[in-house]
Amino acid sequence: xxxxxxxxxxxxxxxxxxxxxxxxxxxxxxxxxxxxxxxxxxxxxxxxxxxxxxxxxxxxxxxxxxxxxxxxxxxxxxxxxxxxxxxxxxxxxxxxxxxxxxxxxxxxxxx
Amino acid sequence: xxxxxxxxxxxxxxxxxxxxxxxxxxxxxxxxxxxxxxxxxxxxxxxxxxxxxxxxxxxxxxxxxxxxxxxxxxxxxxxxxxxxxxxxxxxxxxxxxxxxxxxxxxxxxxxxxxxxxxxxxxxxxxxxxxxxxxxxxxxxxxxxxxxxxxxxxxxxxxxxxxxxxxxxxxxxxxxxxxxxxxxxxxxxxxxxxxxxxxxxxxxxxxxxxxxxxxxxxxxxxxxxxxxxxxxxxxxxxxxxxxxxxxxxxxxxxxxxxxxxxxxxxxxxxxxxxxxxxxxxx
Numbered sequence: 001x002x003x004x005x006x007x008x009x010x011x012x013x014x015x016x017x018x019x020x021x022x023x024x025x026x027x028x029x030x031x032x033x034x035x036x037x038x039x040x041x042x043x044x045x046x047x048x049x050x051x052x053x054x055x056x057x058x059x060x061x062x063x064x065x066x067x068x069x070x071x072x073x074x075x076x077x078x079x080x081x082x083x084x085x086x087x088x089x090x091x092x093x094x095x096x097x098x099x100x101x102x103x104x105x106x107x108x109x110x111x
Numbered sequence: 112x113x114x115x116x117x118x119x120x121x122x123x124x125x126x127x128x129x130x131x132x133x134x135x136x137x138x139x140x141x142x143x144x145x146x147x148x149x150x151x152x153x154x155x156x157x158x159x160x161x162x163x164x165x166x167x168x169x170x171x172x173x174x175x176x177x178x179x180x181x182x183x184x185x186x187x188x189x190x191x192x193x194x195x196x197x198x199x200x201x202x203x204x205x206x207x208x209x210x211x212x213x214x215x216x217x218x219x220x221x222x223x224x225x226x227x228x229x230x231x232x233x234x235x236x237x238x239x240x241x242x243x244x245x246x247x248x249x250x251x252x253x254x255x256x257x258x259x260x261x262x263x264x265x266x267x268x269x270x271x272x273x274x275x276x277x278x279x280x281x282x283x284x285x286x287x288x289x290x291x292x293x294x295x296x297x298x299x300x301x302x303x304x305x306x307x308x309x310x311x312x313x314x315x316x317x318x319x320x321x322x323x324x325x326x327x328x329x330x331x332x333x334x335x336x337x338x339x340x341x342x343x344x345x346x347x348x349x350x351x352x353x354x355x356x357x358x359x360x361x362x363x364x365x366x367x368x369x370x371x372x373x374x375x376x377x378x379x380x381x382x383x384x385x386x387x388x389x390x391x392x
Contacts, residue, residue, distance in 0.1 A: 026144045043171030044148075046179045048140065070146060071139040 010050055012092060013040070015059065015077065015085040022063075022076035025051060051075055059084050116163035117145045120173065127177045130191045130376050137180070145170060181259075181379075189259030191376035198253015202370020205246035206363040212239035213359035216352055243359075247366050253373055315368040 017023065017031040029047055032040045054060040059081035065072045077085065125138045145166050152162035170176070181190040215235040255261040332350075339349030 024143070025140060026147050043175060044144065044169050045141070045171035045176035048137070049179045067143070070143045072143050073136070073140045 010042075010047075011054060011059075012085070012088045014047070014050055014054060015081055015088065018060065018075055018077050019082070019085055022074045024072050024074045028075070054081070114160050114163065116160070116167060117142070117149060120167055120170075121145070123173055124176065127173065127379065128180060130379065131180065141170075141176075177379075187259035187262065189257065190379045191257065191373070193378045195253045195257045195373050196376065196378050198250050198256070199370045199373025199375070201246045201253065202250035202366045202373060204370075205243055205250055206367030206370060208239055208243035208246060209359045209363035209366065212236055212243050213356050213363070215239055216355055216359070243362065247362065250366050250369055250373070254369060257373060315365040315372075 013032060014028060017028055017035060023031060025048055026044075028051070029044050032042075032047075051060065051062075055062055055075070058078060060075045061078050062073050062075045065074055121138055121142045124141065125134060128134045128137055131137060148166040148169065149159075149162045152165055153159065157165065171179075178188065181188045215232060218232075252261070255263075342348050
């Protein structure tokens with residue numbers, strides 16, 4: 001799936017993959033790819049502005065670690081981030097259910 | 112490594128993002144990402160050059176990545192350009208002009224005793240003040256462009272108010288008040304919550320937004336509070352003179368600070384960035 005198709009949904013996806021445990025940027029990309037069964041395949045470099053923006057919004061926090069001699073930034077959900085994720089999940093469920101009602105194959109009644 | 116393509120990529124990215132205050136953190140984070148991906152490929156037996164090429168290909172080209180770091184919530188690019196740099200120089204000029212306006216008001220006031228607002232002084236003070244407001248407006252314009260919010264309704268409203276006030280300023284000195292109150296408030300509202308990475312550059316513009324209504328109020332109070340003698344127009348010129356001095360000095364500080372920040376940023380050529388393909392999220 002192209003990055004354009006993800007526009008508007010990436011915040012929710014990033015919050016969702018960070019919900020179980022803190023991850024660094026590379027692991028966020030890997031988690032997105034794995035959990036979508038390779039469907040979400042976006043240019044990896046575009047994930048970082050999203051992570052930074054979510055951090056500025058107070059939905060994520062980050063800590064620096066040293067890993068293999070390199071500095072690594074690890075992101076985690078804040079309490080506000082968890083609240084936002086719950087709200088966005090509920091909104092997404094409602095939206096997806098409504099879309100499914102409209103676009104799924106009609107069940108014609110036979111008498 | 113002889114062909115350190117990742118090192119070259121990161122080096123160019125550092126230069127292109129030099130306008131960011133957190134460029135070192137961004138580059139370290141991206142370098143870690145690229146090296147980790149490359150290490151995984153090397154572990155699978157891919158040769159070093161191919162591993163770097165594959166890693167960089169997956170990360171995205173430099174123009175895309177740079178633009179994704181520069182894109183504002185409005186969809187415009189928020190990065191330093193030649194135009195914002197020129198606006199910075201206008202800010203420096205505005206600082207000098209505000210000081211000149213303050214000096215002309217103060218020196219004229221001392222020379223003319225109880226009648227500081229005389230025609231001779233007005234002929235020096237008014238052009239300085241008009242030029243100061245024009246250059247301040249230009250600085251604001253550059254500031255909005257710098258944070259990618261030039262074409263928003265609130266930004267246009269702020270600039271329109273300031274521009275229109277300049278037109279009426281020359282014949283009516285009291286028009287300084289309307290430029291301070293709505294112009295300052297509109298600028299404050301337009302900038303509220305949208306500065307992001309650029310906040311360190313434009314924070315003094317918020318000062319401009321806060322002090323302007325306050326000084327406007329002070330000028331209005333000068334007509335009510337009995338400070339100094341009353342002139343033939345029923346005004347209290349020393350009270351309004353004090354308020355203007357305060358306004359001009361704070362303006363000079365704010366515009367000079369913003370001007371310095373904008374002027375010293377290395378301009379980026381936005382024509383090399385592919386806006387529209389990076390707006391993910």
